[in-house]
Amino acid sequence: MFQFRTQVKALQTAILFILLISFSLRINAQEGKALFNAKCASCHAIDKQLVGPALRGVEDRWGGDKAMIHNWVHNSAAVIKSGYPRAVEVYSQFNKVQMTAFPELADKDIDAILAYVSAPPAANTTPGSAPSSAGAPADNKDDSSLLFGILTLILAVISLILLQVNSNLRKLSDDREGVHAPEPVPFYRNKAYIATGAIILFLLAGYFVFQGAQGLGRSQNYQPEQPIFYSHTVHAGVNQISCLYCHGGAQDSKHANIPSVNVCMNCHMGINEYAKGPKLYREDGSEVDGTAEIKKLYQYAGWDPTTRNYTGNGKPVEWIRIHNLPDHVYFNHSQHVKAGKQQCQTCHGEIQKMNEVYQFANLSMGWCVNCHRETKVQFADNKFYSIYEKFHEDIKNKKLDSVTVEKIGGTECQKCHY
């Protein structure tokens, strides 16, 4: 009996002890996460090599020598100088970039970080379930034009049959009343029918010829396949990157520049896989492997993601230009973006929702001129238009409520053609 009681007691303390240890470990790991994010995360990730190595399994790589890891974090330069083999190895492996010293981290803080980075990875939260809802291919939109076409056809056939029935009935009633009707002509010899058909055909042909002729030189909805599947939905929509981050030239010059590869690499030095965004589809419905597209970028940039160095074999991406104005038209982006304060979307459509960019506006002269007639110039707080003193005065005296682009010469021929 007595022995049994001691056993129970021992068991209790053991359980308590285990609980305590696991609890303190968990606290350790939680604290470790906060510390990791504050101190380490700008250069290290747990499972991915960034500026510094991936930290999972770091204790094993250092042969479990915790004291040495503490020394390393406190002052890595001293450890390298002392010639500790692992320290020298890591130092030379990472292009001799020295790790920032963290003398302020106590040994138990470092242990907490180590506990956090060695904790098993959290179970993946149902991959693919969330992203798949957004961006599904748009093949399920019901094609109402086809339905209407079929309906029209059916109605036309019915009306033809009714017409035939009508004429037959009339013929019958005429026969009964003794009125002599002329021999009926079949409908394809009926002159009225032929004339109507000819006119309809003529109008239709005229319409298509006109449309085709007008469409020459305009390429609305032009949507070429680009060398890299670059999704504006992901960059400008989901990740909220400003248009001007990449196309900064739009505010400074005639051209909205196409970013050179180094601008892409500003972010893609770090982001080397497409894992968190919505699923992407090409216009033909095939799915896009985002990570493979980023690999293509590395090819162009001449970037070796394993050694994290440029190989020097880069070449520019040959993007296909979508918006082309004829050579005899002058257009200046900075005039519209900087002075006129127009949004990119006014002319380019909802770019932040386009996976593959297409030409939104038809870029015809009528479209330009119409916008210049309707758009009101932002006169207030805009130094660019300060020379129009009379207009400013008229606005101040309430003679005018607004000035359109046309009024300051926006529809003069030589503004765009010279």
Place this chain on the structure above:
Amino acid sequence: MKKLSIISLLLVTLMVAAVSCSDIKRKPGRVYMPDMAYSRAYETYSASPIFADGQTNREAVAGTVKRGELLPFHVAKDKTGDTSNYYASKLVKSPLGEMSEDDKKEAERLFLINCAICHGPKLDGNGPLWKDGDGPYPSKPAALVGDARYENMPEGQMFYSVTYGKNLMGSYASQLDRKQRWMVIAYIKSKQSKTVAAPAIATPTLKDSATAKATTK
């Protein structure tokens, strides 16, 4: 009979044409007069047979200074494994004086376009690309406000990092000219001095020692 077959053939071809017409327009279409539509001169992004790299776009000659642009930054980029210039850049002072209100507004705009995407509109290192770890970026961007390391970083060293890149951050020299870079740094410094009294970010055990020790590196 012959007529019927002709009509049915026409109908079939019409239907095939209608079905085969895709609404994805992969070709730009034709133009009336190609010599008026396409430039005879080389345009900015057109290919050029003259230069070895096949591009019309040229870099400015080394050492070119744009009109009205600030003079070049004389600290060169460190070679791999060397950090002497990075530390030497601490001594460089901003050539800009006190900024006007317009310049301050412009500096904020430039920061929001070019920097806030990672460092956050509030400069707390929590931009849309990081989003507390939910964004695509694999590492946490520097918290420019609230982290003693960056609060105490001299403006010259910041300029070095923005110009040549540091760690995972790339060079912004192609996106911001020298004056714009100094303006953005002045903006960051103005935000930092405002919040310098605020407590450091969530590092409960280190709050006291962090500010004192950070200057030692």
